Amino acid sequence: MSIMEIIGSIFIIIGSIFLFLGGLGIYRMPDIYNRLQAGTKATTLGAMSLILGVGFLEPSWMLKALIIIIFIAFSNPISSHALARANYKRKHFPVILSDDKENMDAYREVIEQEDKEVKS
Amino acid sequence: MQTISFSDKLQRFILNWFFLMLVWIMFTSTFAVQEVVIGAIVTMFISLMSISMFTCCTLKLLSPVRIFWMLYYFVVFLIALVKANLDVARRVLSPSLPINPGVVKFKTKLTTNYSKMVLANSITLTPGTLTIDVIDDTFYIHWIDVTTTDPEKAFTEIAESFEKVLLKIF
Known part of the structure; x- marks a missing residue:
C-alpha cells in the first residue's frame, strides 16, 4: 500500500463517520430546523472528505474532486436555507425549549407582518 | 435596472x-x-x-491583497467547518441531547448581495447556526444553543469574524 492510498483511505473513513453522525442527528433531533442543522454540517464535511479521499486514491481525478468540493460547499447551505425558509412560511414553527418563548423566535414577526399584508 | x-x-x-x-x-x-x-x-x-x-x-477582485484575504477567509471557514462538525458530533452522541434552540436576528454592515450570500452560507456551515432568511440587512438565524437574544451580542458571537474579512474582500 502506498502512502497516497493510506491518506485516501483515512479521508474516506473520516467522511463516512461524519455522514453516519449526520444520519444519527436527523434521527435524534426534535424538529426540522435542528435536523437540518445536523444534516447540513455533517453531510458537507462528510461528502467533502469522502471526495477528497477518492482524489487521493486516484491522483488524476484530484482537480475534478476539488471542483466538486467547491460546488458542494456552495450548494449545500443554500438548499438547507431554502428548506428552512419554506418550512417557516408553511408555519411549522421551531420547537423552543427555554422559558423565554417570546424573544426566542425573532422570525415570527416577519411572518405575522406578511399575514397582515395578505389580509388587507 | x-x-x-x-x-x-x-x-x-x-x-x-x-x-x-x-x-x-x-x-x-x-x-x-x-x-x-x-x-x-x-x-x-x-x-x-x-x-x-x-x-x-x-x-479589482483579482488584486493580490484581495486574493490574500480570500485565502485567509478560506482558512477561517475551514476551521469553523471542522469545529461545527465536532459540535454536531458532541450533541448527537451525548445521551441527554444538549440543545436549547431558538431564532435570533442581527444586522450586518455588508451591502452587496454577493457578500451577504457568502456570509449567509458561511453562517449555515459554522457551529450551531442556520440561516433562515435575509431581509435587506437583517439576518434571521436558527441557533441550536441560544446564549443571548440581544442582536448585538448575537452578531458578535456568530458573524463578526467572517464579516471583518468579507468587508476587505468585496
Whole structure:
C-alpha cells in the first residue's frame, strides 16, 4: 500500500463517520430546523472528505474532486436555507425549549407582518 | 435596472471568462491545444451571454491583497467547518441531547448581495447556526444553543469574524 492510498483511505473513513453522525442527528433531533442543522454540517464535511479521499486514491481525478468540493460547499447551505425558509412560511414553527418563548423566535414577526399584508 | 458602463461590462466579461476557463481546465486536467481552444471559444460565448446576470465584481477582485484575504477567509471557514462538525458530533452522541434552540436576528454592515450570500452560507456551515432568511440587512438565524437574544451580542458571537474579512474582500 502506498502512502497516497493510506491518506485516501483515512479521508474516506473520516467522511463516512461524519455522514453516519449526520444520519444519527436527523434521527435524534426534535424538529426540522435542528435536523437540518445536523444534516447540513455533517453531510458537507462528510461528502467533502469522502471526495477528497477518492482524489487521493486516484491522483488524476484530484482537480475534478476539488471542483466538486467547491460546488458542494456552495450548494449545500443554500438548499438547507431554502428548506428552512419554506418550512417557516408553511408555519411549522421551531420547537423552543427555554422559558423565554417570546424573544426566542425573532422570525415570527416577519411572518405575522406578511399575514397582515395578505389580509388587507 | 441600473445602467452599467462599458468598462464595467468588459471587466465582468473578462472575470467570468477567467473563472469559466479555470473550471474548464480543472475539469479536463490537460493543456492539449485542441481542448484549450475549444474551451476558450465556448466559455467566451457563455460569458458574453451572461454579462447581465453575473454582476458580482469588477477586476479589482483579482488584486493580490484581495486574493490574500480570500485565502485567509478560506482558512477561517475551514476551521469553523471542522469545529461545527465536532459540535454536531458532541450533541448527537451525548445521551441527554444538549440543545436549547431558538431564532435570533442581527444586522450586518455588508451591502452587496454577493457578500451577504457568502456570509449567509458561511453562517449555515459554522457551529450551531442556520440561516433562515435575509431581509435587506437583517439576518434571521436558527441557533441550536441560544446564549443571548440581544442582536448585538448575537452578531458578535456568530458573524463578526467572517464579516471583518468579507468587508476587505468585496
